[in-house]
Amino acid sequence: MTAHAETHDHHGPPLAHQSSRVDARVLGMFLFIASEAMLFGSFFTAYFFVRVVNPSAPETWPPEPYHFPVFVAGVNTAILVTSSFTMHWALQSIKRGERRAFLAGMVLTFLMGLAFLLTQVVEYIHVGFNTGDGAFASVFFGLTGLHGAHVFVGLTLLGMVIVRGFRGHYTPEHHHGVELPGIYWHFVDVMWIVVYAAVYLI
Amino acid sequence: MESPFRSEAAAFRFLLITIGAFALIVAASWVNPWLGTLVTVALAVAALGVYMRQRAPQGLQQQIEHVGSPDERRVLVVANETVVGEELMQAIGDLALAGRAEFYVVCPALNSRLKTWVSDEDGARAAAQRRLDTMLSRLSEVGIEARGTVGDLDPVVAIEDAVRTFHPDEIVLSTHPPGRSHWLERGVVQAVRDRYDVPVTHVVVDLQAQDDAQHDARRVAT
Numbered sequence: 001m002t003a004h005a006e007t008h009d010h011h012g013p014p015l016a017h018q019s020s021r022v023d024a025r026v027l028g029m030f031l032f033i034a035s036e037a038m039l040f041g042s043f044f045t046a047y048f049f050v051r052v053v054n055p056s057a058p059e060t061w062p063p064e065p066y067h068f069p070v071f072v073a074g075v076n077t078a079i080l081v082t083s084s085f086t087m088h089w090a091l092q093s094i095k096r097g098e099r100r101a102f103l104a105g106m107v108l109t110f111l112m113g114l115a116f117l118l119t120q121v122v123e124y125i126h127v128g129f130n131t132g133d134g135a136f137a138s139v140f141f142g143l144t145g146l147h148g149a150h151v152f153v154g155l156t157l158l159g160m161v162i163v164r165g166f167r168g169h170y171t172p173e174h175h176h177g178v179e180l181p182g183i184y185w186h187f188v189d190v191m192w193i194v195v196y197a198a199v200y201l202i
Numbered sequence: 203m204e205s206p207f208r209s210e211a212a213a214f215r216f217l218l219i220t221i222g223a224f225a226l227i228v229a230a231s232w233v234n235p236w237l238g239t240l241v242t243v244a245l246a247v248a249a250l251g252v253y254m255r256q257r258a259p260q261g262l263q264q265q266i267e268h269v270g271s272p273d274e275r276r277v278l279v280v281a282n283e284t285v286v287g288e289e290l291m292q293a294i295g296d297l298a299l300a301g302r303a304e305f306y307v308v309c310p311a312l313n314s315r316l317k318t319w320v321s322d323e324d325g326a327r328a329a330a331q332r333r334l335d336t337m338l339s340r341l342s343e344v345g346i347e348a349r350g351t352v353g354d355l356d357p358v359v360a361i362e363d364a365v366r367t368f369h370p371d372e373i374v375l376s377t378h379p380p381g382r383s384h385w386l387e388r389g390v391v392q393a394v395r396d397r398y399d400v401p402v403t404h405v406v407v408d409l410q411a412q413d414d415a416q417h418d419a420r421r422v423a424t
Contacts, residue, residue: 030207081221088214179210186213186238190220197224202238 287407351362
């Protein structure tokens with residue numbers, strides 16, 4: 001015969017409300033991403049102001065005689081999108097307990113993210129204009145640079161996952177440390193799709 | 203609408219949708235900038251439609267999966283001030299006598315809306331804990347195995363919480379009589395019946411009548 005209240009066994013702060021349906025750590029990442037979306041939103045506002053609302057907006061985008069490296073950025077986009085697939089594969093692998101596939105997926109994701117970032121640096125060097133060459137250049141470097149900074153943060157997170165992964169961390173039951181950087185990485189990828197479409201293609 | 207970033211799989215799916223959506227927008231913009239705008243607006247409206255559809259009541263009852271041994275019945279008891287009611291004890295006693303049963307008692311932390319908004323819940327939770335302790339103590343005295351917890355102030359949410367962890371085969375919901383019960387006024391019993399596919403037993407506890415009867419009994423005794 002046992003009769004007890006479960007709350008008597010609990011120590012520390014009150015338990016999170018279970019009906020939120022979202023794990024507190026995932027909720028934290030979601031709120032972080034929401035704030036990031038607002039940050040990108042402010043940059044996009046500046047971009048659309050310069051390109052559309054501004055009375056002296058250039059007739060062509062980018063204004064003559066400048067050109068964006070659309071093809072190189074397209075290849076870079078393909079690399080980043082592919083890295084999301086490998087990220088997803090890595091997480092699915094650790095959920096199935098396939099450690100080698102998980103590590104391979106993480107390393108591939110990291111390498112592709114690094115390739116994206118390095119290509120962006122090379123693109124900056126050869127793009128042919130600088131931040132002082134007009135508002136269009138400012139918003140170009142602002143938006144792509146902001147995204148590049150996020151890729152760098154994502155790479156740092158992925159790097160930590162890889163180190164922990166090679167140390168034997170993560171199991172099919174415990175892989176939150178992979179899930180959260182995965183969410184962040186996909187967010188970075190989503191933002192790049194928007195940046196690439198808005199700045200380079202349209 | 204569920205957050206598109208609630209999990210890695212959801213975020214990945216959202217990425218694929220984003221790629222598809224922006225491919226359409228870019229292609230339309232190349233044909234004509236106004237067509238691109240039109241496609242953007244159409245996609246935004248479609249997204250809003252999905253959002254509204256997901257917000258609408260689903261209509262289907264949630265099936266609660268049975269856990270534990272097949273011959274064991276798991277009973278979720280939800281009660282507020284009525285935990286001390288004789289009618290509730292009688293109903294639980296009947297279920298205990300009917301066969302092997304495990305009882306899980308949830309006492310919602312009743313609180314005012316204002317106090318909830320300002321996170322002033324300590325008093326409400328302490329009061330709910332006292333009610334829960336009383337209930338468990340009474341059940342223990344009559345030899346009924348039970349455990350329990352303090353729940354959310356909203357009884358429907360408290361039940362939802364308990365369903366996720368306890369997987370009841372039956373729900374016993376205790377309220378004050380009609381006219382005095384806020385839960386009945388809000389349609390809590392019907393909401394729970396609509397929501398879950400397990401039997402929901404509604405026990406009405408008239409504490410006023412119980413107190414009057416006890417008072418009369420004491421007066422006769424003296």
